[in-house]
Amino acid sequence: MxxxxxxxxxxxxTRQQASFxxxxxxxxxxxxxxxxxxxxxxxxxxxxxxxxxxxxxNIAFEAKKGSGWKVRGPRDVAGRTIGVGSGTNQEKLLVDWSKANVAKGLKPTDIKIYQNTGDYYLALGSGRLDAYFGPNPVAAYHAASTGQTEIIGTFSGAGDxxxxxxxxxxxxxxxxxxxxxxxxxxxxxxxxxxxxxxxxxxxxxxxxxxxxxxxxxxxxxx
CATH class of the missing domain: 3.40.190.10 (Periplasmic binding protein-like II)
Known part of the structure; x- marks a missing residue:
């Protein structure tokens, strides 16, 4: 584009790659x-x-293929370990969801912050993350190109x-x-x-x- x-x-x-x-x-x-x-x-x-x-x-939750769970809303991430990019709206949204879950007596989400793509995919592949929450284009491309992960939920980047x-x-x-x-x-x-x-x-x-x-x-x- x-x-x-x-x-x-x-x-x-002149294109320059940078962390978000x-x-x-x-x-x-x-x-x-x-x-x-x-x-x-x-x-x-x-x-x-x-x-x-x-x-x-559109933003997406990406998990290891065959993980057997879906994210349809805040309740589904209660007690889960989720990775997000530093300074993103996904981070803000996940923090809001976790707070709402705690207010309802559910477990908080363990939110892990990453700056580099390679780092969070290593964590996802090794099982240190239940899912990564990021831009749908990145998740969809990675899932399709590697065949090792899958999209388990998509949402508007602005939440509800x-x-x-x-x-x-x-x-x-x-x-x-x-x-x-x-x-x-x-x-x-x-x-x-x-x-x-x-x-x-x-x-x-x-x-x-x-x-x-x-x-x-x-x-x-x-």
Missing amino acids: ADAVGKLLGVRL DAILPALDSGKYDLGLSNITVTEERKEKYDFATYRLD AIQGKIAATTRKGNGLIRPVQEALNTVIENGAYGKVLARWGLADEAVPSSELNPPGLPRTAS
């Missing part, structure tokens, strides 16, 4: 101009950043509040987000967008158009 947007904008794209919790600070400092890494629109983030949506925000949305992200007011939004709408209209999502098995997360700073995950959910 970054390549498609860069080509339309006529700029030389490093991206927003790098936007703050000016190290990065644009963030494209499963960043969910939230009301709190909108105070500092501008957003152009390009995908629905609204359908979460993933967006290209810039520092607020720097003038870049509107051209990015226009480029995204162009690739949606010309069909290139659909081909990209289909390639990665994400056709069910498609949006009809890119929105500029839409309603995001509310503060009360975080």
Whole structure:
């Protein structure tokens, strides 16, 4: 998606891989101009950043194949050991679920925080985690490519509040987000967008158009 947007904008794209919790600070400092890494629109983030949506925000629980359990809601993670990425909305959502379970007399969730993909997949494979809770695209790709894991539950990244949305992200007011939004709408209209999502098995997360700073995950959910 970054390549498609860069080509339309006529700029030389330099891609840099980073852990999720490093991206927003790098936007703050000016190290990065644009963030494209499963960043969910939230009301709190909108105070500092501008957003152009390009995908629905679906998150998934991934467990070892044949684990024999499903996650349909907060009760299903009570007493479980679950891994999440550092600084993500999945972490916030899981903390909220655990607190709600404890208030109902259920066991808390043992939440393990990870920064690197390899680390949490090692923990999952060795049985130190019951499941990993992260972006659906990552989980779906890993499950399909390895055949060792499976998706045991999917949810909106915004919880029950609204359908979460993933967006290209810039520092607020720097003038870049509107051209990015226009480029995204162009690739949606010309069909290139659909081909990209289909390639990665994400056709069910498609949006009809890119929105500029839409309603995001509310503060009360975080």
